Amino acid sequence: MKNSKPMQQERISTPIHFGNLLRLASRPLGWAVATAIGSAALSIAPFWFIYRIAVELFSAQPDMAVVWQLAWWALGLLALRWALMAVSHVLAHTGAFAIQHRLRLAMARRLGEVPLSFFAGRGSGSMRRTLTDDVNGLEGFYAHLLPDMVAAAVVPLAALALLFAADWRLALAALVPLPLALLAQWWWMRGIGGRMREWNDLQKRIANQVGEYVRGVHVVKSFGLDARSFGELATAVRGAVAWVEGYAKDSSGGWVLFTGLLTANLITVAPLGAWLHAQGTLDLPTYVLFLLVAPTALAPLLRLTFALDEQFQRAEAMGRINEVLQAQPSADPVGSRIPDGALDVDFIDLRHRYGERLALDGVSFRAKAGRLTALVGPSGSGKSTLVRLVARLYEFESGSLQVGGMDVREWPLDALLGRLGIVFQDVFLFHGTVRENLAMARPGASDAQIETAARAARAHDFIMALPQGYDTSLGDRGAGLSGGERQRLAIARALLKNAPILLLDEATASVDAENEALIQQALDELCRGRTVLMIGHRLHSVMHADHIVVMNGGVIAGQGTHVELLNSCLIYQCLWRDHEQSRDWSLGESRHATPTRESRP
Numbered sequence: 001m002k003n004s005k006p007m008q009q010e011r012i013s014t015p016i017h018f019g020n021l022l023r024l025a026s027r028p029l030g031w032a033v034a035t036a037i038g039s040a041a042l043s044i045a046p047f048w049f050i051y052r053i054a055v056e057l058f059s060a061q062p063d064m065a066v067v068w069q070l071a072w073w074a075l076g077l078l079a080l081r082w083a084l085m086a087v088s089h090v091l092a093h094t095g096a097f098a099i100q101h102r103l104r105l106a107m108a109r110r111l112g113e114v115p116l117s118f119f120a121g122r123g124s125g126s127m128r129r130t131l132t133d134d135v136n137g138l139e140g141f142y143a144h145l146l147p148d149m150v151a152a153a154v155v156p157l158a159a160l161a162l163l164f165a166a167d168w169r170l171a172l173a174a175l176v177p178l179p180l181a182l183l184a185q186w187w188w189m190r191g192i193g194g195r196m197r198e199w200n201d202l203q204k205r206i207a208n209q210v211g212e213y214v215r216g217v218h219v220v221k222s223f224g225l226d227a228r229s230f231g232e233l234a235t236a237v238r239g240a241v242a243w244v245e246g247y248a249k250d251s252s253g254g255w256v257l258f259t260g261l262l263t264a265n266l267i268t269v270a271p272l273g274a275w276l277h278a279q280g281t282l283d284l285p286t287y288v289l290f291l292l293v294a295p296t297a298l299a300p301l302l303r304l305t306f307a308l309d310e311q312f313q314r315a316e317a318m319g320r321i322n323e324v325l326q327a328q329p330s331a332d333p334v335g336s337r338i339p340d341g342a343l344d345v346d347f348i349d350l351r352h353r354y355g356e357r358l359a360l361d362g363v364s365f366r367a368k369a370g371r372l373t374a375l376v377g378p379s380g381s382g383k384s385t386l387v388r389l390v391a392r393l394y395e396f397e398s399g400s401l402q403v404g405g406m407d408v409r410e411w412p413l414d415a416l417l418g419r420l421g422i423v424f425q426d427v428f429l430f431h432g433t434v435r436e437n438l439a440m441a442r443p444g445a446s447d448a449q450i451e452t453a454a455r456a457a458r459a460h461d462f463i464m465a466l467p468q469g470y471d472t473s474l475g476d477r478g479a480g481l482s483g484g485e486r487q488r489l490a491i492a493r494a495l496l497k498n499a500p501i502l503l504l505d506e507a508t509a510s511v512d513a514e515n516e517a518l519i520q521q522a523l524d525e526l527c528r529g530r531t532v533l534m535i536g537h538r539l540h541s542v543m544h545a546d547h548i549v550v551m552n553g554g555v556i557a558g559q560g561t562h563v564e565l566l567n568s569c570l571i572y573q574c575l576w577r578d579h580e581q582s583r584d585w586s587l588g589e590s591r592h593a594t595p596t597r598e599s600r601p
């Protein structure tokens with residue numbers, strides 16, 4: 001298994017099922033099955049030698065040399081059986097992990113290609129569960145069930161062949177409980193498919209709710225609540241408990257009957273064998289052979305049944321994995337001529353819906369190359385949607401969105417994203433050092449380039465104050481950094497990427513005055529010479545923009561410069577008035593309060 005295999009090779013023909021996945025690790029799994037067959041067959045062989053020993057010992061003149069020879073054979077074959085079993089175990093696990101590895105890479109690749117709308121309506125918990133638990137669950141099939149199935153087929157066949165060769169009457173008697181056991185199993189397992197689906201839905205709900213609970217644990221705590229009182233989670237857990245109780249109650253009768261019958265063929269074999277022996281038609285060694293082998297003949301079926309129970313859950317998991325692998329990626333045309341040089345961004349009669357909700361309704365404007373275009377408007381007016389559509393996070397419904405004169409749907413996605421620098425409010429930082437987090441914007445960037453970008457983003461000083469400077473590990477999502485510091489890292493990344501178009505969600509609202517000033521300096525540095533589309537939450541930071549687009553309810557309410565809009569656009573006048581009032585209010589407040597780090601200008 002080579003972990004370094006490039007991602008583009010991780011194409012897997014879909015839909016996947018347990019059979020075609022075998023091809024991903026055919027060699028180790030093929031050998032695992034072969035050695036499992038050998039091991040299963042050898043589990044019966046020692047009984048043959050014990051039988052031969054019994055024949056020898058019950059003869060008129062037992063030859064102890066022959067007895068010892070047979071005993072050594074029995075022991076040798078037993079040792080070989082265990083060795084083959086160990087080899088099979090290792091190979092089956094190797095194959096199973098190779099399949100999981102390939103599947104995860106293929107899924108990760110596909111998730112990177114699908115539009116964000118794929119994730120809408122799917123909780124992050126359930127997506128995580130598919131990538132981790134569902135894929136983990138497949139291991140059980142290849143590493144355990146496959147060898148178990150082999151044993152379940154080979155052991156009874158080998159045992160029955162031996163028994164029929166020894167005495168067909170007793171062999172038939174050993175089979176009597178089998179049809180009854182199968183009948184009990186059918187009774188016990190009826191409707192199991194529906195039940196397992198119910199169980200999986202419950203698990204999915206619990207996973208989603210646990211995810212939500214963990215994300216919102218600080219809020220839950222602030223209300224003095226705990227997991228038991230976290231509504232949906234508590235309901236889902238209670239549902240799971242009720243499911244387990246119901247399942248145990250309904251299935252226990254059939255289960256006991258099935259397991260009892262499968263291991264109970266001595267009930268028929270022992271008395272019949274004793275009677276045949278008394279009649280003089282069955283010798284003692286053969287009787288001993290039946291007493292030893294008959295109980296083991298059907299036992300592997302029991303293990304298989306346990307495993308099949310889990311298989312229902314795996315089949316459900318396979319469905320969810322297929323859903324990811326078969327998700328429709330954003331269309332990526334080939335052979336288009338990619339525009340270069342200065343890139344205008346044109347929105348032409350653009351409409352977009354989230355499900356039923358119309359978010360943009362015929363929006364047209366141009367964000368000119370090398371200029372700063374600001375988007376303002378009340379909350380929910382469609383500003384973020386416009387920016388997300390440029391990055392093709394969603395597919396729009398109609399109209400056109402052009403970058404450099406070419407519709408974004410004509411752009412190869414990689415090429416388009418390569419020309420976009422993105423600084424959103426929710427800065428994504430991963431586990432890793434500061435340096436690694438910055439270098440993701442330009443893989444292979446030198447230390448000097450990283451430091452230059454960090455200096456320009458006014459991030460160098462706080463980075464150097466961290467315990468290991470650029471080599472300090474950032475915790476989950478950059479835990480330990482303030483909102484303003486995370487913002488400046490995002491700006492440093494964008495500087496390092498040096499993309500001609502910048503999508504910016506102004507996010508200074510939640511930071512203190514000192515951070516705000518630093519972020520503003522960093523942004524000025526970043527915006528220079530680029531096509532900037534910026535969502536402005538506070539008007540004083542966008543009033544000097546080259547062009548301002550005022551959004552309201554998914555349509556444009558006005559566009560122009562600050563002065564033009566003040567004279568012509570009612571919504572802008574209202575926004576400006578509110579903004580001025582809130583500034584007066586906050587200045588008034590600050591006159592009465594001692595300034596703190598968190599005080600706003």
Ligand SMILES: Nc1ncnc2c1ncn2[C@@H]1O[C@H](COP(=O)(O)OP(=O)(O)OP(=O)(O)O)[C@@H](O)[C@H]1O
Nearest residue numbers: 354357358359377378379380381382383384385386
């Ligand atoms: N992922 C989504 N699923 C469904 N509806 C959405 C989604 N994102 C946004 N919307 C809806 O689309 C409309 C426009 O939202 P958008 O986020 O673009 O507004 P906005 O102007 O950026 O708001 P804000 O300033 O509060 O961020 C709103 O009605 C919003 O509720």
